[in-house]
Amino acid sequence: MRKLITFVGSTLVAIGLLSGMTVAADDARVMQEKQAAEMVDTTAYKKDGPYKIGVAAGYMGNSWVVFTLQHIRYEASLHDEITEVLVTDAAFNPTKQVADIEDLISKGVDLILYWPVDDKAIEGALQKAKEKGIPTINTGGGFVDSPSVTASVFIDQWNLGEMVARRLFQDMGGKGKIFAMLPIAGTTAAVDQLAALKEVMKEYPDIELLTAEYGDWNRAKAKQITENLLQKYPEIDGVFSPAGQMSIGVAEAFDEAGRLGEVVMSPGDEYNGWLKWVRANNQGGAVTFPTRVGQESLRLGMRILRGESVRKGMKVPSEYISPGAAGVYAEMDRPDDWWASELPEEWKPQ
Amino acid sequence: MRSPFTSLLSSKYGIIVLLGLTVLFAFIFVPEFGTVNNLTNIAIQSAPLAILAIGQTVVIIAGLIDLSVGMLLGLIVVIIADLMQGESSMTVVAILAALGLGGGVGMINGLLNNLLRIHPLILTFGMLSILQGLIFVYTDRSVGQVSSEFSWMANGTVIGVPFAIILLMFVALLTSFLLYKTRLGAHIFAVGGGEEQARRAGIMTGRVKIWAFIISGVSAGVAGMLVAGRLGTGYPNAGVGYELDAIVAVVLGGTSLAGGRGSILGTIAAVFVLGVASNILNLMEISSFVQIFVKGLIVVIAILLNQPKRIIAS
């Protein structure tokens, strides 16, 4: 009897603890979902065409962004009422992006799509746009809840990190030593992906995170860091690397050290170089980071200009693609620095 | 052989003439340029770099160079935003912290420069890396929030004139006074012109160099305050690349990297040439890739037009 009480009691406590933990962990997530589901009244932004669209790019220096921008241009070509698309490039400098947004306002654009260098840093500039009656749409990275941002069309970095982590741990059989290869320190991508990884790790006590490194989206740097880690750690069972661009550098280093057999690579994204690798090695797969987020963003913008009420956050979901299926998406006659996308041929970057 | 036009451009006032021409071009060909709103934007956008570049002008006149200012500015932005957390009561503390931190790191640069006797470019390059590390020890994401006073300092106006420009003018006048009217200023020119002669003339060259670095550090503090006000938050990479923009502006403004001569006015004009150029390229809807190319060309052409006529025999 006493045993039973202890058992039931401890089970209850355990369940309580577990559910409490999940609730706490999911709190921020639930909160965000709720905020994203809020409807935005856009009647104040309603106006007739023709429209000038402004794109304030936080950076242009990578192929994902180039594809996303092509999606925006493609969507614009489908609307006769759009007369031009103005693009500025802040080259990773937040003060330049603030200036760019101000310049776009001076230029009289009717809608601003942007991807931030840093969300908080451009809030003031976005506020100025709002005061001038120009809607702003955060495009890409993550959801932003700020009064100065009209809506977000986003890819959930946290969710993506979680999907990648779960798949990796499953593929590893739930135990082993891993390291994480993350983008530039301090970016939303790096912060959210690491947080998601650590969250999922709580469910997998037998997974040990050896170290988290920042490869700056740079294939050469990812390779160099991995060459060092291979020396430091005699046992590495898995690599958490959501960015395919860096995953190739990581995998190459393992391969050259003759240790590719011992390691499980996490899914990357639909970066063509990575898809080629997946096809050749039939492992890893991909969790997509869809470039069509650009197209969805402009579509949403057009609805706002028509005065339709929209959700505060529109998620463009990441999807898991198994290694076998991912191989099909690989375009072998295309460069590595290329993205699998649904863009019509003539709108792909030339 | 040279036309009066080219010789004017390549004169001491070349950069100011160039600024005039750029602005004239903009007024004629870019309709949105001349609006009060746009002009205010350019002024506000250019002020932090101008202040940073004034400090850099002083170290370069002293025959030194300071690459650490970009990351120093970044560190200051992060720390003061975190200190304030949006509280107006912390404004004064944040100002003191910015100036103190800037001056303090400048002094360390100066002391190390004298102690270790390695090339200042290498020293401050190392310091840049150390400061960047410190930023990321402190935080890996945007932290804190500036007070409304800070926002106003960076974005507000006094009877139509942006406060940032008033601050810039104050810094420029103060630095000019320091350089041209005080003994320290004369010594800075002397040390930059020839350290050995300066030493023989009885100048405490080590102390002069420490002061030059302190001035540069303090300027990073003031510029950091404006950048923090502009961003509203402590963004860890806020200072990346500022050091190079500052050095480019200093040299375009007619200050010689060899030290010994230079011009605060020229530096400020150069910052505004770059700021106006960037603004009109945006307004003229030039593709961002072409913009990069054009900006590079502007630097190359400006430096070609603005070269000294003859090397002064040493």
Add this chain to the structure above:
Amino acid sequence: MSDRMGAEIDGVQTKIWRWASSNAIWVVLALLFAIAALLSDAFLRPVYIFNVVRQAAPVGIAAIGVTLVMILGGVDLSVGAVISLTAVLTAVLMDGQVANIPLAVTVALAAGACIGGINGTLIAYNRISPFILTLGMAVVVTGMTQIYSGGTARGIVSPGFREFFNYRIGGIVPVLALTFLGLALLGVRLQQTTKFCRNLYLIGSNPQAAELSGLPVKRITIFAYALSGLMGAMAGIALLARSGVSSTFAGRGLEFDVLAAVILGGTTFQGGRGGIGGTIAAVFVLLIAFNLVNIVGLDYNAQLIVKGAIIIIASSAYIYFKKVR
């Protein structure tokens, strides 16, 4: 008896000091290597050591060229941009075909030499700061790369190209590492034997005197910068060979790694001093410093701090050894 022994020991000591002071950067490298080997046995494994040599190739090759212009009293900050341009250009021209390799490599090298030649010509015929001119040129070249590529590194490397350079001779030495060491040795040899390199030192230590004595200063200047551009192009190709190309900014910031190495290696901004040997040693000092903090397992932020400290300390140690002489 004991006096004589003392004197002999003194003599040996002086000799050691003299040797150490004239090879200061090598002493620093040896010390750092010893420390590295103590902290991690990775540095005792030949395969890893040659990995390090291969990692050093892009920066190292570019640094050889920059050393030459700095001996001349100039500097070349456009190498990072040249590396980005040539890495992208080579891959685009290769277009996945083996037959295109010679054309791609030739055009990339020509582009590098041409940019260097423009730098050299502008500097030779004008009295401008090479620091700012080449910095401006870096921005111009970066813009050209972006315009040409449209923002994606859209080339496809020919099959076999990367495999060739990464093939390990005897299972240990990658061809790329060997190529780098070969270029370095060639550079050191040319520096000691050719009239061109002797002239570089003469011009660097006293440009006016060199001009008065009838040296073709302008021609030498142009040639030196063109060489630097050429080496930059080789570095771009080396980067492509080492890790493939995944960005149009592959060489961004490398000019500062190059500059740090050249100065640390004993070549000064004033010109007339230093040499390729010191530069090569310094490239390894900086690279081992980075790898060491990485291997020891410091955080990213600590890595930056230690890297900065090592740059400062190593430079100071170098000055110290120099002074002892």
